[in-house]
Amino acid sequence: ANLSASSSTLAYDREFLRTLPGLLMVTEIVLGLLVWTLIAGTEYFLYPAFGWVMFVAVFYWVLTVFFLIIYMTMTYTRIPQVPWTTVGLCFNGSAFILYLIAAIVDASSVTKELDSHNYNSWAASSFFAFVVTSCYAGNTYFSFISWRSRTLQ
Numbered sequence: 001a002n003l004s005a006s007s008s009t010l011a012y013d014r015e016f017l018r019t020l021p022g023l024l025m026v027t028e029i030v031l032g033l034l035v036w037t038l039i040a041g042t043e044y045f046l047y048p049a050f051g052w053v054m055f056v057a058v059f060y061w062v063l064t065v066f067f068l069i070i071y072m073t074m075t076y077t078r079i080p081q082v083p084w085t086t087v088g089l090c091f092n093g094s095a096f097i098l099y100l101i102a103a104i105v106d107a108s109s110v111t112k113e114l115d116s117h118n119y120n121s122w123a124a125s126s127f128f129a130f131v132v133t134s135c136y137a138g139n140t141y142f143s144f145i146s147w148r149s150r151t152l153q
Contacts, residue, residue: 011074021142025068028095028135031128032061038125039106042118049109050122053129056102060095060136067091085150089143096136103129 016022036057044050067088070076076084107126112119 011077013072013074016071021139022071024135024139024142025064025071028064028132028139029061029068031132031135032057032064035125035128035132036061038121038128042121044118047109049105053102053106053109053125056098057129057132060099063091064095085143085147089140089147092136092140092143096133096140099129099133099136103133 017026036054039050039054039057042050044054076082103126106122106129110119110122110126
């Protein structure tokens with residue numbers, strides 16, 4: 001009975017949101033949501049390029065929310081078998097690469113000739129996709145520093 005009582009409480013790390021990786025993660029969530037909602041409000045399904053951007057934006061938005069919950073509740077301390085620094089590096093690195101590709105595809109697919117009432121949404125989503133890409137690049141850097149310091153110990 002004592003074991004179940006102690007394992008049911010979750011810690012809450014509000015200091016994580018005051019760190020640069022925490023702020024970058026919140027920015028990724030807010031602006032990533034903006035990227036995919038700007039595209040979702042258009043006829044993106046008529047253009048396969050925007051389907052790819054939607055996939056990347058929604059996929060990494062969901063995973064980033066998941067990782068934010070893991071970091072905020074300090075769940076990573078309860079599962080020491082998982083190499084969290086390596087997982088974070090792989091996650092942020094893959095997010096950076098795929099978001100960069102998606103942002104380039106998004107920007108190169110925006111033309112006035114396609115459909116003028118979608119132009120502004122697609123152009124804005126392209127801009128924010130590059131901003132989110134830079135946030136993932138920053139978190140990849142911090143993940144690499146953390147991973148490097150763990151592997152040298």
